[in-house]
Amino acid sequence: MKTLLQNYKHPSIKPVWCPGCGDYAVLNSVQKAFAELELKPEEIGVVSGIGCSGRFSHYFNSYSLHGTHGRALPIATGLKAARPDLTVLVAGGDGDGMAIGGGHIAHAARKNIDLTYLIMDNTIYALTKGQSSPTSPVGARTKTAPYGVFEDALNPMAIFLSYDVSFIARTTSLKIKEMEHIITSAIRHPGFAIIQIMSPCVTHKSLTYEDIKENVPELPENHDPTDKLAALKYAYAEPQYTGIFYNIRKPTLEERLTSVFDHVTEKAFNKNHTMTTSQIMEEYR
Amino acid sequence: MKTLLQNYKHPSIKPVWCPGCGDYAVLNSVQKAFAELELKPEEIGVVSGIGCSGRFSHYFNSYSLHGTHGRALPIATGLKAARPDLTVLVAGGDGDGMAIGGGHIAHAARKNIDLTYLIMDNTIYALTKGQSSPTSPVGARTKTAPYGVFEDALNPMAIFLSYDVSFIARTTSLKIKEMEHIITSAIRHPGFAIIQIMSPCVTHKSLTYEDIKENVPELPENHDPTDKLAALKYAYAEPQYTGIFYNIRKPTLEERLTSVFDHVTEKAFNKNHTMTTSQIMEEYR
Amino acid sequence: MAKQQKKRIKPTVDFTIRIAGEGGEGVISCGELFAKTIARTSFHVFTFITYPSEMRGGYSMIQIRFRDVTVYSMGSFVDCLVVFNQEAYDKSIEVLKAGGILIYDPDKVNIDTALPVQKFPVPIEHISKDVIGKTLGKNVVALGVLSHIYDLERDQTKKLILERYGSKGEKVVEGNYAALQAGTKEADTAGIPQVFSLAGGKPANAEYMFISGNQAVALGAIAAGCRFTAGYPLTPATSIFETLSKLLPLVGGKAIQMEDEIAAISAIIGASFGGEKVITPTSGPGIQLMAEQLSLASMLELPIVVVDVQRGGPSTGLPTKTEQGDLKFAVYGSAGESPRIILAPTSVEDTFYQTIRAFNLAEKYQLPVILLTDQSIGYRKATVKMPDFDKIFRVDKFDRKKNIKIPQADLIDILQRQEPTDKELADYKRYRDTKNGISPISRPGTPGGQYVATGLEHNEYGRTDQSPENHLKMSKKRFRKLDTVSRAFEKNPMETYGDPHDKIGIIGWGSTEGAIREARYLAEDKGIKVRHLHPSTISPLPERQISNFLHRLDHLIVVEENLTGQFAHFIKAKFGVKPIEVHKCEGTPFTPHEIYNAIMKVARIADEDTITKL
Amino acid sequence: MAKQQKKRIKPTVDFTIRIAGEGGEGVISCGELFAKTIARTSFHVFTFITYPSEMRGGYSMIQIRFRDVTVYSMGSFVDCLVVFNQEAYDKSIEVLKAGGILIYDPDKVNIDTALPVQKFPVPIEHISKDVIGKTLGKNVVALGVLSHIYDLERDQTKKLILERYGSKGEKVVEGNYAALQAGTKEADTAGIPQVFSLAGGKPANAEYMFISGNQAVALGAIAAGCRFTAGYPLTPATSIFETLSKLLPLVGGKAIQMEDEIAAISAIIGASFGGEKVITPTSGPGIQLMAEQLSLASMLELPIVVVDVQRGGPSTGLPTKTEQGDLKFAVYGSAGESPRIILAPTSVEDTFYQTIRAFNLAEKYQLPVILLTDQSIGYRKATVKMPDFDKIFRVDKFDRKKNIKIPQADLIDILQRQEPTDKELADYKRYRDTKNGISPISRPGTPGGQYVATGLEHNEYGRTDQSPENHLKMSKKRFRKLDTVSRAFEKNPMETYGDPHDKIGIIGWGSTEGAIREARYLAEDKGIKVRHLHPSTISPLPERQISNFLHRLDHLIVVEENLTGQFAHFIKAKFGVKPIEVHKCEGTPFTPHEIYNAIMKVARIADEDTITKL
Ligand SMILES: Cc1ncc(C[n+]2csc(CCOP(=O)(O)OP(=O)(O)O)c2C)c(N)n1
Numbered sequence A, B: 001m002k003t004l005l006q007n008y009k010h011p012s013i014k015p016v017w018c019p020g021c022g023d024y025a026v027l028n029s030v031q032k033a034f035a036e037l038e039l040k041p042e043e044i045g046v047v048s049g050i051g052c053s054g055r056f057s058h059y060f061n062s063y064s065l066h067g068t069h070g071r072a073l074p075i076a077t078g079l080k081a082a083r084p085d086l087t088v089l090v091a092g093g094d095g096d097g098m099a100i101g102g103g104h105i106a107h108a109a110r111k112n113i114d115l116t117y118l119i120m121d122n123t124i125y126a127l128t129k130g131q132s133s134p135t136s137p138v139g140a141r142t143k144t145a146p147y148g149v150f151e152d153a154l155n156p157m158a159i160f161l162s163y164d165v166s167f168i169a170r171t172t173s174l175k176i177k178e179m180e181h182i183i184t185s186a187i188r189h190p191g192f193a194i195i196q197i198m199s200p201c202v203t204h205k206s207l208t209y210e211d212i213k214e215n216v217p218e219l220p221e222n223h224d225p226t227d228k229l230a231a232l233k234y235a236y237a238e239p240q241y242t243g244i245f246y247n248i249r250k251p252t253l254e255e256r257l258t259s260v261f262d263h264v265t266e267k268a269f270n271k272n273h274t275m276t277t278s279q280i281m282e283e284y285r
Numbered sequence C, D: 001m002a003k004q005q006k007k008r009i010k011p012t013v014d015f016t017i018r019i020a021g022e023g024g025e026g027v028i029s030c031g032e033l034f035a036k037t038i039a040r041t042s043f044h045v046f047t048f049i050t051y052p053s054e055m056r057g058g059y060s061m062i063q064i065r066f067r068d069v070t071v072y073s074m075g076s077f078v079d080c081l082v083v084f085n086q087e088a089y090d091k092s093i094e095v096l097k098a099g100g101i102l103i104y105d106p107d108k109v110n111i112d113t114a115l116p117v118q119k120f121p122v123p124i125e126h127i128s129k130d131v132i133g134k135t136l137g138k139n140v141v142a143l144g145v146l147s148h149i150y151d152l153e154r155d156q157t158k159k160l161i162l163e164r165y166g167s168k169g170e171k172v173v174e175g176n177y178a179a180l181q182a183g184t185k186e187a188d189t190a191g192i193p194q195v196f197s198l199a200g201g202k203p204a205n206a207e208y209m210f211i212s213g214n215q216a217v218a219l220g221a222i223a224a225g226c227r228f229t230a231g232y233p234l235t236p237a238t239s240i241f242e243t244l245s246k247l248l249p250l251v252g253g254k255a256i257q258m259e260d261e262i263a264a265i266s267a268i269i270g271a272s273f274g275g276e277k278v279i280t281p282t283s284g285p286g287i288q289l290m291a292e293q294l295s296l297a298s299m300l301e302l303p304i305v306v307v308d309v310q311r312g313g314p315s316t317g318l319p320t321k322t323e324q325g326d327l328k329f330a331v332y333g334s335a336g337e338s339p340r341i342i343l344a345p346t347s348v349e350d351t352f353y354q355t356i357r358a359f360n361l362a363e364k365y366q367l368p369v370i371l372l373t374d375q376s377i378g379y380r381k382a383t384v385k386m387p388d389f390d391k392i393f394r395v396d397k398f399d400r401k402k403n404i405k406i407p408q409a410d411l412i413d414i415l416q417r418q419e420p421t422d423k424e425l426a427d428y429k430r431y432r433d434t435k436n437g438i439s440p441i442s443r444p445g446t447p448g449g450q451y452v453a454t455g456l457e458h459n460e461y462g463r464t465d466q467s468p469e470n471h472l473k474m475s476k477k478r479f480r481k482l483d484t485v486s487r488a489f490e491k492n493p494m495e496t497y498g499d500p501h502d503k504i505g506i507i508g509w510g511s512t513e514g515a516i517r518e519a520r521y522l523a524e525d526k527g528i529k530v531r532h533l534h535p536s537t538i539s540p541l542p543e544r545q546i547s548n549f550l551h552r553l554d555h556l557i558v559v560e561e562n563l564t565g566q567f568a569h570f571i572k573a574k575f576g577v578k579p580i581e582v583h584k585c586e587g588t589p590f591t592p593h594e595i596y597n598a599i600m601k602v603a604r605i606a607d608e609d610t611i612t613k614l
């Protein structure tokens, strides 16, 4: 396994995260999941946004794209839609994913595109050195909320459920085993999978290891991940649970497009064949 | 009432909507709600997006802003935050609000800014003449889905609930009485209120009057609008219910800012007074 | 295509017809059926459409021109005017030629009886009501009238009616047939003259198609090998994405509607990274939202094609009207400095080829190519020579062809992006600092080709490196591609018309080509000779084209449809000349006569020699 | 402020110190404490900071310069260099003057022993470990060494340490005191010379504050009456929004963090519609997302101020480095044609006043004003004369003052937007087509002032009207404001330095002013006289300023920190001149010597007269 893992690590680029950053554990778990799934490195696409967590894509021996703030998801959507043969992983932070990029999630969910999206949630804008994020707790002092955050924090699990994302999970940087299991399952899952990872920032300390050490129980064994209302109850429960909240099978984008395509080719005069450019032009004569 | 109503109508601009468009009923209801609440026209701000429904703001004798596609909500947020003395109404379509503008709703909800936001949902992009919208039903033929919409439609009620918008309702262009009641309540509601109005487009016919004539029951009398899980159940129920799904009281943006402000002025050396510019400069000497 | 047609062939047949009314009255579909019927003959057709941005009401019109030779513009004046209401009459009457035919609905329109035109009241609404019991057949009644005047092939028109209304049921089709016939009969009864006979002539030349500029983009994309688009509706570009949504699945491609323009361009960036040829069509409001991602694509050196069908601005502006207002934005519309190429098609036919060229350039130079069309060319429909796809030349190793020519109907190069060799993969530098700035790009799935494409400044391997030396080196590398482009374009044929000795020169870009050409012919007929340069590459600035053109010129006119003279500004900055700038900022395209008048004014001044030489 | 200081006062004291190490080692805070201590004396201080965009590691440095007169730039060479590690040594050693002092950690750095400098090994990490048991006090040890060399007022430094670390508890403060003392003691023991004594001199002039360019924007906004900001964090602009978030509530204003830059500019548009003075600070990546709303604000004629603290581009680029790469985007960064004003502050002090001016211009002309600063000026800290707020002149009826002057410390005009009179409200035309293009704007709440502000083309009442005539008329109206601006600026004093007879001229814009000024002084010392124009208004182009400046000039040099020469392009387009363009595209600001070298090269060529005259 050790040597196998090396396959997925960038041969020379080492993470620039602070020592102790929660994101190291995430990186490690993803690489282990790739190994577990025996993926070919050249058939992996990693797309990330901007933020400390946004540096994710640099550390793989894969085809990686480190784009702009908040746009990892639509970029990955294009990549996966054009190249369904690749395994595509998306990574970013709470700000990247839920503030500037928040508008994209619902639409990836509508397509149920077969992506795995990791949100490393440290409840702060870390790269820019400590401003409020949409998951910062009310009252917290941040650089942009010197008198305390006055907005309510978002509830990511509830939101993803309302979008009907087909695989939804939460874990923490301390639950290494659970994280590996969840990431592996998410990559295996046919369709859009989203994982909120509570990943402490040791420098800006909005979310600390203390916060995720206790009081973050696993979902009970008997939780039925196909039961949305049950999942919603856990989404609203205190303390915060970890585990797979929701997991259903519905057609992926590729399956949806194929069914459209079948329909089209049946209609097209060349049954079961695509048309040539010349044939298309003929239609406009 | 009749003459009073005139106060709120633009003295000369008449709607350019197609005869029979569902949006007429909405316009009428809003003007009635204004009259009911005896608002001063010059103390009303109406902000709208782009779309047929986006023309809304033109038809009032108010301070109106007809902005860009998808940005009515953040524009209104600035207006209301700067001028809490005004009553601010936001209006737009399903595409404007849930596609390009979809990312803004969660954040208006986090601030619980005291706005009333009307989404006129005709499940189609009408102004641009019939393309798929995020609420178009799967399989429907549209100009951009000539072989059928292959994405799942969004569930607006569930989504708004997951954002914890503090007042959430649904109605239709045929339920005039209910609509007036809901809009009036929404304007009265201190905090962010959002109303999905099923408003048929007679030209592009994705949502028709047929669709909203039957099979759209009111929420049962005993529905408790402070019970989020109950509201969620109705959000997922078939047929689609109308009425006030959710209605809770939490601090508005203005209240939140005031409490921050109180905190600040206590700390500032001029207790209960704001500082002068010179005093601020002194701090940087 | 137009550019090659250097010799002027004078038309023997040249008619212009305008149908005007209110949005929702069906004037556009009336005109389209008329135009389409003509398109099935051997005549060349050209249409121009304008309609209000409102959902209903407002001034709506279609202008149709047909000739026995290529039609270059909508024309300045019309031979026949059909008006449905007073506003349409008021706004259009001035363009009706003296002696021309005026058809109007007497129940709706008060006319100036003193006008020196042939006036024929036809109660089209009334007739429609009589015949089919509703007023909404009045546009087909009007079509019947036109059918009489220009003696249309009835069966052809009926076939087109069937195509258009067939899905609405037999009754509707029959009603329309009746309305058509009633119109023709009324025209006959009223003694309206039969001006020309389009019926019974030679059938349409099989080599031609009748398409709009927007359709030309979609077809060009498919011909160029594009199999992926992501888009978001935006007037007047929407029909490109709609056409691609219909056609791409038929050729095994994919079209995906996104939640906004940012997502659309992001998706094509992702797909291009995946190795696909990609496009997203939009207009001013939308391309503004793409600024950040245009910069990203340029930094990642990924090929993308963005179409901006310009409309009246700024802001929401005039959504259904035309303008050439986005040029500066196309060139400079990102923060920092990121190279891109801007092409501006000059006609519907040219749009097809420039689209292909846009893909070739994007793939070869690995950067965003912006195709700058506008509402007038996008909505314009014209008869266009069909390309012969058997002669398409797929250039896989593009180095064989050093320069990317203006494609022609009989020779279309289709380029593919350059991939690294096995030797290069051994120590793969994605952003190798080559002499021409182009570095081979690996396709995901290729072992050994893995790399990170990052928007941060990076070194040749793609690793982030923000040192002063590296930033300078890589900035130069990226911009070197534009130098290479410029050098390659040196070899392209001159895009000039007229005699190189003419002392008055006129430069235009984009959709004004036809109007300028006709203005030149008009001037020529008055003995004033004018040279015309109409470069299809707008940025990088076609220096050789322009400097050759400026050579021995006394007076330079630069024509564009905007307020501030955007292209003129580029020319001034580069060549230090002071052109006479002719701007139009009214939402409507230049007519040949407007440009002709400008030429004549300059010619008079030139005569008096009161203007300083360039 | 700088502009008025025409007479050159030569400094008698002028020291430059650089501290360099790795991100996370505290070099910046070491330098800041050093600089702040000096700021409490009568000397003028100036700092320049650069650090990596990574979360940790990478080259990080601060350069501090102090003089007995105003400091204009970070200087070209340093008198004293403190390096924490090898990379810092390698990247910095070349700027240490011959005979200068080198302080290095011998456990970390291998030096070239042959260098003609005074070399002092100080094991700062080791000392820190010894004294406080951790290595992270090493920056304060270094501060102790500097404290010895420049004989800092110890109590002052300790006070500043208490301010900075007080919240971390007494133990930390005590540890830092100990580290400070240990550093000083070690310096003494090691025989490091005491070069200058800052202690015991005159105390800080009460009229001065020590602020960064970003703080100057925040303070300027507050002084101008801005009480609303909406923002989104973005390096290197973040501290503006952070400062406003802290200060605005103190003066009764509001600061709201939005979900992205589109929302931020949208919110300030809404607030401006509500009648507030508004600002949003951002940088390249963010302002790109604002393109559509900039166009909207211009179309709605709403006053907004947008600050672009430029960073290295394109795309994510070099987030913590400087560049003047966004000029073209600022001017042309929207589709269609929408007027706006661009101001570029030249120093920290000027930033304060240009910010005030930005508000005045926005409110008066009802359009977006973009304040174009950059990382180097935003992060730069300098001693700045305090404005006297008793002399602020509130101009409510702004027509009394026709031109908006460059504000000065002793006379600040604060303008308010013009509201309609009762007479005007009787038939209120929000967009009245006035002679100067400015139409009174009603504040929500005013009875009779209701109107719709629409991004669609509209008539004087604000009603949508897309007719050709109206579009032309209203486009002209909007752009007429820029003419009015230009005319008003004619009366502003010339922003030139040097003798009008000098034959070599140099034009720069923005943050390069100080470096150019010093380069000019250096050249002067060698007998080469140079004129310098540094306009603070970049667009509309200050035509009178430039044409006056070009008058009788033989050689023009245009200096800017970008690859393509953006401002030079404007000048070329307008004046047909061919300047010598000096570009730097490395993420770091020009040093005076780099510009001096360019001047000398030109002077040599001028001497040989081999260059064609302008
Ligand atoms: C358009 C744009 N706006 C703002 C930024 C600045 N920025 C970079 S990262 C970031 C937020 C980072 O927070 P998060 O996504 O939570 O990631 P983290 O650093 O906490 O892992 C911001 C605002 C940017 N790069 N681009």
Ligand SMILES: Cc1ncc(C[n+]2csc(CCOP(=O)(O)OP(=O)(O)O)c2C)c(N)n1
Binding pocket: B050, B051, B052, B053, B054, B068, B069, B092, B093, B094, B095, B096, B097, B120, B122, B124, B125, B126, B127, B128, B133, C232, C233, C234, C235, C261, C285, C286, C289
């Ligand atoms: C940035 C931008 N993108 C696209 C458009 C084009 N556009 C105008 S309205 C609209 C959608 C309208 O749909 P909806 O919001 O549902 O409103 P409706 O017309 O159905 O009432 C679109 C895509 C635009 N104006 N601006």
Ligand code: SF4
Binding pocket: A016, A017, A018, A020, A021, A022, A023, A052, A053, A122, A126, A127, A200, A201, A202, A203, A204, D055
């Ligand atoms: S700043 Fe925080 S999130 Fe960023 S690398 Fe350091 S610990 Fe991790």
Ligand code: SF4
Binding pocket: B016, B017, B018, B020, B021, B022, B023, B052, B053, B122, B126, B127, B200, B201, B202, B203, B204, C055
């Ligand atoms: S097109 Fe549809 S939504 Fe638009 S005005 Fe007409 S009926 Fe209403």
Ligand SMILES: [Mg+2]
Binding pocket: A051, A093, A094, A095, A120, A121, A122, A123, A124, A125, A126, A133
């Ligand atoms: Mg974060």
Ligand SMILES: [Mg+2]
Binding pocket: B051, B093, B094, B095, B120, B121, B122, B123, B124, B125, B126, B133
């Ligand atoms: Mg709709």
